[in-house]
Amino acid sequence: MSSVVVSSRREAEASPGSPHAEPARLQRPGEQLVTMLAPDGTRHPNPSLDHFVADLTPERLLALHEDMVTVRRIDTEGVALQRQGQLGLWPPLLGQEAAQVGSARALRSDDFVFTSYREHAVAYCRGIPIDTIMPMWRGTAASGWNPFEFGMAPPAIIIGAQTLHATGYAMGCAKDGVDSAAIAYFGDGATSQGDVNEAMVFAATYSAPVVFFCQNNHWAISEPVGLVARRPLADRAPGFGIPSMRVDGNDVIAVMAATRWALERARSGDGPSWIEAVTYRMGPHTTSDDPSRYVDPLEREEWAAKDPIDRLERHLEQLGVLGDAHRAAVKETADATAAAMRAACVSLPDPEALKLFDHVYTEPTAWLSRQRSQYEAYLAMFEGGEEA
Known part of the structure; x- marks a missing residue:
């Protein structure tokens, strides 16, 4: 069965080239993921999705590259700060940069974001200052920012709870008659939670303009996804009446295209969509975890060859636009961001x-x-x- 089901007559009648046609390259058992950028940097055409990323000029691809390199540097600094006793905890996002940046950069400023605790890259893309991210992880405050200033709720620590929040917000958008959408980020482990399934029931019933964005990083702490899911996670959504797509989560172009597909459905009144971005958690679940106790090193090596930043760099090299000047500028930006992060962290006063x-x-x-x-x-x- 296809991971996408037709949810409206208008979509069923749409021609293959129309904006409302369902993508043709969808996940079926035994098929490859929706991939538009191969690990070697080759750009593969996708007639059903290409129009969603037609605006990705070399300049915009360079900007995505800067985002991904910078958030990886933020993540490295977060781990270092925790190891040095400056943070109480840090949940690394290493390996998931494309999934987070590609989806976040597809959003409008009036969309609202609901995340788990690992989406530091999404926070960065929403313009949340690095110093406002620190208090929660240092333990000096329960939250760090005004959600309505940035269109992003504070991280949800309760697994899967944010899917209900996103659905409720999306239902409000529909009642207000605006074409804003909500997006909920969660991991593969959260799909076993009742909250996620309840959110899908409400979203489907009320045609809520919400995007369920599942980052399948293969591990729910130490539990492999294959233990709880014998089929692709994207196959679950059609049972609720929600179209879904399974994409290569290490392909920033495919992730952006998939997210824009889902957002277009939401804005057009066609209800919720589900995206399974298949990626890999290259680090520990959090800094309190030791993945060497349960991860096969060969599996990690296999995924390292699919690194999302390396993949985009190979593509930019093929385009002839990744020069030394850009690399130096990106490194400077990333290092400056990390330095500001460290300074903000260590200067936080202990609360009364x-x-x-x-x-x-x-x-x-x-x-x-x-x-x-x-x-x-x-x-x-x-x-x-x-x-x-």
């Missing part, structure tokens, strides 16, 4: 103990006030009171 009770509710309750006073009395037992 009683601020734990701020912003728990819109208005303080008697129950919360009583807890605060009891904790204040406890702190007063130590020399220096709250400062102790």
Whole structure:
């Protein structure tokens, strides 16, 4: 069965070349992923999807390359900061740069993003300053930014909960009569959660303009995806009445095309879509994890050969536009971003103990006030009171 099902008569009647035709290269058992950029950098045409990325000039491809290199540098710095005791935790995104950058750069500013805890690249692409990402991972604040300023909610730590948030927001967009869309990012492990399946039920029932973006990085901490999914994850969505596409998550061009396909459906009133971006988590689940205990080194080597940045660089070299000047400028940008990240992290002041009770509710309750006073009395037992 195809991973895409026709969800409206208009789509069924659309000609193959029309904007509303369903893509022809879809995942079926035994077939390859939707890939537009091969690991060796060769650009493969795709008649059903090419029009979604017709604006990707060499200059825009260079910009995507800068994004991917910069967020990899951010990720490297995040791991280093945690190892040095400056961060409490860091969930690496190494290997998933194309999936995150390609999809995030397909969004409009009025779309709303709901992520898990690994989407640092999406936050970067949404324009969230690096210093506002740090407080949560250093443990000095529960969140770092105003969601409505950047069109992106704070990371959801509860696995899969953000899919419900995205669906609810999308339903609101439909009721308001706007053509904005919501997108929910989650991993393969989250597809086993009830929240994700409940979100798909609501999204399909109410034709919510939401994109379910699953980054299948093959590992739910130490559990391989093959243990819980005997078929491609994209095959699940049609059972809910949601069209789906399975793409090469290390191919930034294919990811952008797939995301734009899904966003067009959402904006046209055709409801939700599901994208399975097949990629690989090259690092640990978080910095508290040791993947050497369960990952086959040969498997990691196989995926290293499919590195998303190397792939795009080979393509840019074939186009003759990846010169030393660009490489030097990108390195300078990436290093400066990492330096700003480190400076912002180590300069964060420790919060006052009683601020734990701020912003728990819109208005303080008697129950919360009583807890605060009891904790204040406890702190007063130590020399220096709250400062102790």
